[in-house]
Amino acid sequence: xxxxxxxxxxxxxxxTVEKRDLNQYWYSPHTIAVMVQEIEEHATKxxxxxxxxxxxxxxxxxxxxxxxFFDVDMQWAWCPNFVKWDYNEPEGFDKSMHHAFDCVVIDxxxxxxxxxxxxxxxxxxxLSEGGKIILSxxxxxxxxxxxxxxxxxxxxxxxxxxxxxxxxxxxxxxSTYLSSLNPELF
Numbered sequence: 414x415x416x417x418x419x420x421x422x423x424x425x426x427x428x429t430v431e432k433r434d435l436n437q438y439w440y441s442p443h444t445i446a447v448m449v450q451e452i453e454e455h456a457t458k459x460x461x462x463x464x465x466x467x468x469x470x471x472x473x474x475x476x477x478x479x480x481x482f483f484d485v486d487m488q489w490a491w492c493p494n495f496v497k498w499d500y501n502e503p504e505g506f507d508k509s510m511h512h513a514f515d516c517v518v519i520d521x522x523x524x525x526x527x528x529x530x531x532x533x534x535x536x537x538x539x540l541s542e543g544g545k546i547i548l549s550x551x552x553x554x555x556x557x558x559x560x561x562x563x564x565x566x567x568x569x570x571x572x573x574x575x576x577x578x579x580x581x582x583x584x585x586x587x588s589t590y591l592s593s594l595n596p597e598l599f
Contacts, residue, residue: 425469431575435486436522439466441572443597446470448518448571448582451547451590456480456516460539462532463500464520465489481510483535500528503535512541519548526557533561545586552581567591570598 423442431437440448449470452459457475461468461482468482482489483498483506490497496506500521517536521528529550536546546562549571558564564583569591571580579598582591 423466423470425466429466429469432486437486438573438576441574441597444571444573444595447569447590447595448547451588452476452516452518454589455545455586458514459516459518460510460514460536462498462517462519462535462539463522464518467518468494480514498535500531500535503531504538506535506539511538514539514544515541516545516547519546521550524550524554526554529554529557529561536562546584547588547591548583549580550583551578555581555583558583568593569595571595572597 423445426439426442426445429439431439445466448467452467453472453476457479459476459480461480463484465482465484468480471477471480481494481496483496485497485499487497489495498505517540519532519536521532540546546564548558548564550558552566555566562585564585567582567584567588569582571582572595573580584591
């Protein structure tokens, strides 16, 4: 874990401006490093829903080549792993992607039950049987998310420097790197 703590820079965070009109708030470099390590250990093909910072932060590998990030922001349309996707149309992606991912990572721009219902619908359509889910939202959504996606809160809370309230991370499996406190927040 020490190597993660020393990672103070992240190219995506340093070079990509958050767009307030799209409710974009990037995780801190340390949070990204921890989440990427978790994803790299537990997945082989990931659907990143509204989480471009994590896809762009993956090491160049088969995992990155086989994973896709789904987003409404067209600034990444040049990338072959980009899927233009609007959560208001939860099934708005090619049928070849149905049940094709062993992990789905979700960070919606809004935290309401209506938005989460759409993200859950997309996630369950993308996820293969027994697939893993990692998501971030406010802790107050825990009961709703347990019902929608059978996820549990983790000890590691993400640092999101420009967000005014604290998020929590949730998974539907026993986590490796998200099971301890984030030293950035204490």
